[in-house]
Amino acid sequence: MSFTLATWNINSVRLREGLVARLMREEAPDVLCLQECKSPVESIPFESFRALGYEHMVARGQKGYNGVAIFSKIPMEEAGAGDYANLGHARHVAGRLANGVTVHNFYVPAGGDVPDREVNEKFGQKLDYLTHMRDEFAAKAPERAILVGDLNIAPREDDVWSHKQLLKIVSHTPIEVEHLDAVMKAGNWVDVTRQDIPEGLLYSWWSYRAKDWSAADKGRRLDHIWATADIAGAASGSRILRDVRGWEQPSDHAPVFATFDL
Structure with missing residues (x-):
């Protein structure tokens, strides 16, 4: 079974319903994971997306903030949601596809502006x-799983426009990178995007x-697709749809894609 998966921080699914529908029509991923939906689940425009072939949805939402959703053309059942750090935020939901693969969709907190927990609670x-x-x-090693989302960390030097200038900027500080690396090692995760595109600057x-974001090109790779080591070798075709950042009234994120042949 071959399927294509995409992840996208949409920055309001209701405000950008048309952009989601456009991506569904033009790119037609089999599974689309959205973050920062900013909507209660009952207000997500699911019927519009169902009409485009996305008959399955699992989601967690809250009014005006956070929110995650997975839309799938493939039969999918809910596989839980975690309240990590006990924040009471809608930041994680999981769905299990008909082929037994579990998809975890995360929206990790951005972390505010100051990289110091003593003065910045966020x-x-x-x-x-x-x-x-x-x-x-670490407590329960995942198997046949995919982890996607806006993880709000650009871990590699070539995941940001200037490693030196961003070392003290939230999203690229050493302590954040260390924490993200610990998550990856604990779950035996593989960064699928960098497995497919191992070299070069890459932003999402x-x-x-930025008045002209494309010309300035001061980007960061905050959005990720990982897979557990047992299925990572089945991934291919990773890409970031940079052009979507230039659509009318866009999100500040671009969607990230990967294909799995399982």
């Missing part, structure tokens, strides 16, 4: 969230603050 929450993820995966997010 940064501490981010580190605690990642630690909880690590502990969960560009700030709204």
Whole structure:
């Protein structure tokens, strides 16, 4: 069974319903994971997406903040949701596909502006969230699983426009990278995107603050697709749809794709 999966921080699924539908029509991933839906589950425009062939949805939502959803053309059942770091936020949901693969969709806290938990509570929450993820995966090693989402960390030097200038900027600090690496090792995860595209600058997010985001190209790779080692070798075709960042009234993130032949 071959299927294509995409992950995208949509920054309001209701505001950008048309963009989601466009991606579904033009790219037609079999599974689409969205983060920062900013909507209660009952207000997600599921019927619009169902009409495009996405008959299955699992989601967690809250009004105006956070929120994660998985839409699938493949039969899918809910496989749980975790309240990591006990924040009470809608930041994780999992779905199990008909082929037995579990898809985890995460929206890791951004962490605020100051990379110091003593003066910035949000940064501490981010580190605690990642630690909880690590502990969960260490306690029960996942198998035949895919982890996607806006993890809000660009781990490699070539995942940011300037490694030196961003070392003290939240999303690329050494302590965040260390925490993300610990999550990856605990779950025996493989970074599928970098498995397919091992070298070169690669971004999935560009700030709204840049007047011409494409020309400035000060991006970061915050959005990820991982797979457990037992199925990572079945992944191929990874790509980031940079052009989507230039659509009308876009999210500041671009969707990330990978194909799995299982």
